[in-house]
Amino acid sequence: MLGSYFGLIIVLIDYHDPLLKYHLETLIADYEQEWIISSIYLQTNTKLNIETITYQSRYQLKLLEKLCQHLNSTNYLFAITHFRYQSPVFVHGILSQMHIPHMAVSMTTSNATNSYTLHMQTSSEHLSMAIRDIIDHFKWGYDHSKLLFVYEKYQSLGLLSDILRVKNNRQPAIILKALTSQQGLMKDALDTVKYILRKLLFDNEYEKERLIPQQECSWKKLFTANSYTTFTQHIGETLLEISKTIKFLGTTGIVDFDQAGFRRSLKLKILDLSDHGMTEIGTWTNTNRLSINQLSVQQMSAIRKHLQVVTREEKPYVVRKVHRNGSVYFEGYCIDMLDEIARRLRFNYSIRIATDSAYGKEEENGQWSGIIGELSRRTADLGIGALTITYPREQVIDFTKPFMSFGITILFRKPLRPRPNLFAFLEPLTVQVWLFMSIAYIGVSLFLFSMARFSPYEWQSPYSCKRHSEYLINRFNIVNCFWFTIGSLMKQTIDYGPRSLSTRVLIGSWWFFSLIMIASYTANLAAFLTTERLKSPIDDIEALAKQTEIKYGPLKGGSTEQFFRSSKIPLYERMWYYMSSRPEVFPETTEEGIEWVKKSKYAFLLESATNEYNVQRHCELMQVGGLIESKSYGIGTTHGSPYRDRISNEILQLQENGFLNNLYIKWWKERNIPERCNNSDVDHKKKSFANELDLKDIGGIFVMLIMGLSCSFIVTSLEFYFKAKRRRLLDGKSTTIKERLRRDLHFALCTNCTSSRPTFIYEKENNNDDIFEDLNVKSNCVQNNPQETISSIDRERLTIVPLNHSPCHRVT
DSSP: OEEEEEEEEEEEESSOOHHHHHHHHHHHHHHHHHHHHHHHHHTEEEEEEEEEEEOOTTOHHHHHHHHHHHHHHSOEEEEEEEOSSSOOHHHHHHHHHTTOOEEEOSOOOOSOOOTTEEESSOOHHHHHHHHHHHHHHHTHHHHOSOOOOOOSSGGGGGGGTTGGGSOSOOOOOOEEOOOOOHHHHHHHHHHHHHHHHHHHHHOHHHHHHTSSTTTHHHHHHHHTOOSGGGSOHHHHHHHHHHHTTOOEEETTEEEOBOTTSSBSSOEEEEEEEETTEEEEEEEEETTTEEEEOHHHHHHHHHTTSOEEEEEOOBTTTBEEEEOTTSOEEEESHHHHHHHHHHHHHTOOEEEEEOTTSSOOOBOTTSOBOHHHHHHHTTSOSEEESSOBOOHHHHTTSEEOSOSEEEEEEEEEEOOOOOOOOTTGGGTTSOHHHHHHHHHHHHHHHHHHHHHHHHOGGGEEOSOTTOSSOSBOEESOOHHHHHHHHHHHHTTOOOSOOOOSHHHHHHHHHHHHHHHHHHHHHHHHHHHHHHEEEOOOSOOSHHHHHHOSSSEEEEOTTSHHHHHHHHOOSHHHHHHHHHHHTOGGGOOSSHHHHHHHHHHSSEEEEEEHHHHHHHHHHOTTEEEEEEEEEEEEEOOEEOTTOTTHHHHHHHHHHHHHTTHHHHHHIIIIIISSOSSOOOOOSSOTTTOEEEOOOOHHHHHHHHHHHHHHHHHHHHHHHHHHHHHHHHHHHHHOTTSOHHHHHHHHHHHHHOSSSOSOOOOOOOOOSSOHHHHHHHSTTGGGOOTTOHHHHHHHHHHTTOOOOOGGGOTTOOBO
16 A cells, blocks of 8 residues: 655635634544545555644735745645635735645635636625626615715725726615625535545546546556655646536535636525614525515515504504693504504504594495505505404405404493382292292181180180189180281290190191291391392393393494304394394494493493403493404504514514513503402302392381281271270260260370279170180189179179170080
């Protein structure tokens, strides 16, 4: 195997760059590894030598001396030059004279051409041509008075030679980024050398015709030469010819060279400098020349212009205000959002109300009204507000990304508290229950009277001190039976009770019945009097559609109206048929619809976000049912608008950083709330309220008391009158009825009189017990001493009616 020391590449740089040095060291390590593999294949023991010469720009003469020393001591196949500050003319001249192909990483501005120079960058002629094409395309020379160029070093002034020949009145707003990454160009230069050597060593054409077969001695002679004199012109021309045939995709694009040594597949990116950085708006190639993306240009210029915004006033999205000086301004959720977007994208805008103050709907002639119409006719740039994104609207305009999602809901008035019922104490039980209780009361009373008459154990002696008596009485007469039954029901104490087993069983059953009924009544009465249930006449959209008493409708010309008009769901079709036949159910504004809800039986169909806003500020309103359909609000733009995507991106960023959520809290829950409403997520139809008892709630009880007092007074008056009339008959004809009434009334009203009075015994039917109740002798009864009893009666000057004259006595 042959061995030699061979210099492959020499790199000349006129500045220090640590990053570039690092890249060079990495690339050299890779090439050394690949060179070892190539040497094994060629059966040579040739070592790779890549020399890097770095010098200060002010010592260019020393550079030339050092370069000559390296060329005399070592054989070099290629050279790479990268001069940032100095001209490479002399270095390139020396390398060309020695037939060494070399690649210039920096741009060359000299008109001198060296046949062995390969240019990694764009030629100055091509770059001047690209700049001139851009100026001509945008017609800057006709519209402006200045043309400003930014360059890095004074050698770049040569680029302006062709440009200065045209009109001088120019002011470009576009910057052409001609210089690419220096590290990328250096890497492509080294890769070019690698591809040239690979093609030289392994390509069949050159291997077969020139070097390896039949000329192996000359190839080995090349690698074993010790002086530059053996580095013939033939080898230099061969390497240069191979370099003109390679083509590969490098870091800076496709690398291939024309016959003059310049990059053939030249592609320049035209960038626009905006507030968000550099954006590509077109390209320039040496074959197709200038290609500008008109849409991108419009997008760049659109953000910088003054935009016309059209809107519709609706709280809290857009609210029209007037300053003290009379000027008009707008505020609201959408205005704050638009201000933030304008601040981020640096544009100004003017805002106005739509011509017909509507969001927009399609008319019979195919034209659109409102905001949608103005955007479709391109009389405005943006449409903002509670603008719903729908399919028909997207056929005529574009929308940005939605900034709020919602659904259709029902706004209705809260159920009013019913007027207190005077007889509310009767409400715990239904009419049927009261009726059956009355029947049970009468039936049990009559049944008790019958059983007491039939049972022998209910008959007892009228004398408590006499076990066996000639006469027996029964306390359960018809009046006492009713009194005993009602007393048991009212939980009152009666001084007499049943004695027989049969009547006790009956009374026990009645007591159990009374216990359950009174407990149930008491519990329900407490709930009815202290807890109030607000029940809405409609619960959801189905209930609203079934009834006809409550009118309903959406905002006129809004998306909700369009939804019901175009819906194919039978329920919504039926509702639209009802609404379309009644034009009066479509309010012109949201405020008008809210007033209809407050003052009449009207249900307003509107977006949930607007519904929630109004419920927070009108405590007498509520949302009924759930969401109907899911929709979103967006900012409207014209078709093909250049600023739709940028505004959409800003909306997404505002959603992610919480800005829109803070705006929602500000305008829905903090601003313009006259009073705080106690609204919760609980449905109002199921919500209960605990109230204090008012006189209106329990007034019926007082009415019943007054009625009882009145009835008792009337009965007492009748008893008093008929009693006085009976006593007059006993007194004789000498006393008039008027005199008898006066005397009895005087006695009844006399508070100083004794509590006892004479008792007149007279005949009574069906009440033997009353005889002994009226006589004041029961406590004076002496067993087996009737004479004493008669004496007591005489002392009281009482008149006794014989008992055997009464039809109600019974002898045992």
